[in-house]
Amino acid sequence: MKPIDFLSSRMSVSKLMSPAPNDAVLERVINAACRAPDHGALRAWRILIVRGDSRSALGDLMVNVERETDPNLDESRAAASKQKAMRAPMIMVVVSATQAHSKIPAIEQVLAAGCVAHGLLLALQAEGFGAVWKTGAPCYAASMKAGLGLQPTDDIVGFLYVGTPSAPQQDSPRPKMHDVTREWTG
16 A cells, blocks of 8 residues: 555544554554654653553543532443543553743644654554544643643643454545645735
């Protein structure tokens, strides 16, 4: 397959099962993703790997974060929130750890972390795994950052749920060039 065809075939996979990538595959995937554009070579990103029993602890953290905004969270919704951390055998938390820099603004550093997340998705698919990038309120909660051992100034770019696709995926409609471009003429 030509590289352009591979890139054009990328899709999110939400139905995931074991196995997740082993350590050798994980190292290749992360090394590939770290080729992301990075102005100043700041490497202002981190990747937290959550697997095994740690997913249950992440689920508890997600419930606690949700309870902060909804103190009346019923047990059914709490169980559903906890279960989110168990929907894949591995979760990669992509973090932007911006640094003060006179020439490289924070937005460029966050975008570089986003490129790492996209690179992870592509590399995982190239290795035969599926993944889906999720965000939501927990990404932006100070208590989630603290619970993950992050700095208050860090940003969670997303939670990448990773595993083996459990069913064939239906591709979703994608925009075409004419949908997203216009020519600027001055």
